[in-house]
Amino acid sequence: MKFSDLSPLFARRQASGFSYTYAQFSADPELAPLQWPDDVVEQFLFDHGAHFLADYSDLELCNVTWQLEPIPAGDFCTMPTGESDAGCVEHFAENPVHWVKVRPPQIGRYWAEHGTWLRAPLLLDRSLLDPPDSGLQVLEGRTRVGVLRGRLREQLHVAPEHQAWVGRPCRSAAA
Structure with missing residues (x-):
C-alpha cells in the first residue's frame, strides 16, 4: 500500500x-x-x-517498521526533512525559546529538566525514499528538532541522546 x-x-x-x-x-x-x-x-x-x-x-x-530508538543529539544537526518543508527546521532553530514558550508549560519544564522533547518525533530511513539515500530524515517533529538544534547552538541544556520513532525497511522488504 x-x-x-x-x-x-x-x-x-x-x-x-x-x-x-x-x-x-x-x-x-x-x-x-x-x-x-x-x-x-x-x-x-x-x-x-x-x-x-x-x-x-x-x-x-x-515496507516500514517502527521502533523507538535513542539518537545522539549531534545526529539531528544536519538531518534533512522532506522537500516541501525545506528550511522549516532551521526556522524553528532560530528561536528555540519562543517555540517552547508557545507550547503547553509541561513541554518547557521537560526541556529544562531533561534536555529533550516530551514526545518522540518520527524519523524515516532515507533508503525507503524514491530516490533512496542514506541516513535518517525528519518526517514529523520539525518544531522539536528545530528546538533541539537551536538549544544546541545557544548552549542550553540538551541531553546527549533523544528518543525518536524510526521507520526502517521491514526485514522481509530489505532482504
Whole structure:
C-alpha cells in the first residue's frame, strides 16, 4: 500500500473536521495492514497525513517498521526533512525559546529538566525514499528538532541522546 492510497481517508478526516476522532480514524480497515504503534499513526497519518502527500506519496507503507530508538543529539544537526518543508527546521532553530514558550508549560519544564522533547518525533530511513539515500530524515517533529538544534547552538541544556520513532525497511522488504 502506497501512502497516496490513503488520500481518501485523509480527505474524510479533513471534511469532518474535529468531529472525526483518532479512535475512529485508527479503526479504519485501510490502516489494519500497517500494525504501527499508535503514536506513529497519530502523528504521521492522523495529525498531518494530507500534508505529507507531496513528499511521501510513493512510500510503501507496509515496507516500514517502527521502533523507538535513542539518537545522539549531534545526529539531528544536519538531518534533512522532506522537500516541501525545506528550511522549516532551521526556522524553528532560530528561536528555540519562543517555540517552547508557545507550547503547553509541561513541554518547557521537560526541556529544562531533561534536555529533550516530551514526545518522540518520527524519523524515516532515507533508503525507503524514491530516490533512496542514506541516513535518517525528519518526517514529523520539525518544531522539536528545530528546538533541539537551536538549544544546541545557544548552549542550553540538551541531553546527549533523544528518543525518536524510526521507520526502517521491514526485514522481509530489505532482504
